[in-house]
Amino acid sequence: MSSDAGEIDALLRGDSVLQQLKAISDLRLCDRCLGRLFSKRFRGTENAAIGERARCTHGIPETMEVDCYLCHGLFKKMDELSKLPVDELGKWEYDTLWVGSRLEFGARLREQEITARSQFTDAEPLKVEVNRELGKRLSSLTGKEGKMTNPDMLVVIDVAFSAFQLEPSSLFVYGRYRKLVRGIPQTKWPCRKCHGKGCSHCNFKGKMYDTSVEELIAPPLMNATAAEEHFFHGMGREDIDAIMLGNGRPFIMELSKPHVRKIDLVEVGREINAINAGRVDVSDLRFSSKAEVRELKAASPVKRYRITFRALGKINKQLLCEVITKLSGTKLSQRTPLRVAHRRADLVRERTVLECKLIDMQDDAVTLEVEAESGTYIKELITGDGGRTVPSVSQELGMECQVISLDVSEVSTGVEGKW
Template identity: 30%
Template sequence: MEVLDKALEILRAYPLCDSCLGRQFAQLGFALENWERGRAIKTLVHMKLVSEYRSGADVLNDLVKLAKTHQPTRRFLSTVGVKAEEEKCYICGGLLADVEKYAEKAAEALRGVEFETFEVGSSLPRDILEREGEVVKRFLITTGESIKHEINRRIGRELLRRLPGKKVEKLRPNVVVKIDFTTGDVSVLKNPVLLEGIYLKLSRRTSQAKKFGGVKATLLEKLQYVRDIFGGVEHVIHAGGREDADARMLGTGRPVVVEVKQPARYRADVPPLVDSDVVFKPIGYVNREEVRRIKEKAKTDIKLYRALVLSERPLTAEELSKVSELSRRTVVQFTPRRIKRLSPKKKRVRMVYDIHARLVSPHVFELYVRCQGGLYVKEFIHGDGGRTTPSVAEILNAQLDVLELDVLAVE
């Protein structure tokens, strides 16, 4: 049998424990642990060699090599007057004999954390990995698995036994138990909670995250209660775009994900928040990919704005009707002067789909702009000294100032 022949070749060169030998053939056969597979292979090799030895074949040296890591073979050799010494496994040095013991330390490290899913990760001494690589390369092993994979699986299985109701999750576990086999230390990496919701901003003195000027509150501050519910040490927000601090976010609201770092629990009832500044409605848990999708989608979302605009010179209804020329127009904008310190030469191209105006008084008009996400709406209105073109100010040949700005819908 090819497996037995290859196993004997390996054992002639290296003493391997049952797990490390069986791992070289991990992809052959199912529902077997590597130590079971390795023990079975050694047993069959033992039977083959003993039969050949009794038939007069010169296999004593092979029996001695096998006996280094196989007790039945040592017992047989003792009956024929040959003493064979036991040796440590060349690859793991005996580590895999009781690797499950680390599950106890892992379970202790997880005490006090309310989680549902976990994964096990490990860090091994370099010499173990180098020795494993040496064996794999020398014998061109294509049917095996890595020692780290075996260790993580075995400890994970033992943790499942000790922590009923928990599940192993490969892609996005709540927690990752990390075991350093160089130091013996066990640590727990807590992945953040990502809670999606929508928010309305009712105040013109509230920003998303930073306080400046006349800002009296931030959405980030308001959502601290979410962090407290999950017992986290810090929280950040990821919004699908943003509005200026003095602009209200109305209508159906804007999507936002609250990221709670180092949480003490991963499931909780989060009530909505309603106050005079902000409304937040939780929707559900998401993953990191959904956060990226929300941010990318904000660049192409269609948004409806309402602006109250002051004109330096009086306007007539007939003059104001000229703004309809800006419907279905492409707008080119260089970074606004108010934020140009961030990226002074960056150019942005966005689409204006519809625009309508209503005269309130000779110097004041109401403007409704339906446009592609990412348009600097204030600059589209007043022109920003020519840094935005075309603009409402350019069409009306008037100096304009935006008195109020609201986001009415995110489509």
């Protein structure tokens, strides 16, 4: 026993323990189930050993496990139950595992009854011991390490029905993508009308666009991992008709239920870039985690854009230069643009234009480079969106301006070396 034996005896002999045991004296419990009532007080000591000591101390007659009111001899089945998933587990690549269990409903009721009557409120739950016993056996059968948080493989064993379920954790792959052509959304865009089934609205494709950055990047990853599904997590997104340049936009691809985890990301990256040449490419692929997905989604990167617009009138170059100078460092007041108002809350937000530079001016077409805070509506900075964005290039020039193209030239997170 790792707890001091004298200490255990003293506690077991106490008056309150005697009262508690009396309250359930008509229920016959095996040493293991008896010991579990105290196990949180004597960490590191086997439940059966504590139970035996409690029984001897109080002169309680011994009950065999098969006759136990609570467990009905469940622990005799541990070897058999832990063998159930072994063959199926052999089809998956994983390094760490954790075992959970589903107990017979009656066992949970009997356990509640014991707690309610005895007031052993800090007893170890039956399920915890079952999980531990199954886990030990499965680790030794498979040679895989037990790991409670984020195991590669969660095995749930239903002890009442001798069934099991495997829940492999997702594999996460980080990278940066560049989108070299217009007209591709970032993620698969299911048809609003049929939700993917196919209808006349979507030309029976079930989606609104033929492909997406996600769908172009995913196949080599899906093939390499033999995963069931993929989910794309981007650090923000650019418009469908915007090109994404610079060193790319950070993303994490989540591969759900992967059969293979140890994949060669250099090779996969090469394959992605070969099949998508001229459309999409990826770089910096590495393994990631669910926690990083949350960080990525919460990031507010500064972005640099290249935007070309046309003014409906003759632009005075000197005035244009004055406007550009004025906009650098200006705080914009932006009411939710009309083009997105149907899916976003209508509110006014303030965003700062960090830098605005003239790149090119030809006849009526002007190209600017704009660096702005995360969440700035860049098209509206040019058009003014009917007075909803103030100030704007259109308002300052005193003439209507139309955006011809908008590209993202850099997504910069400010987290050096991380993204």
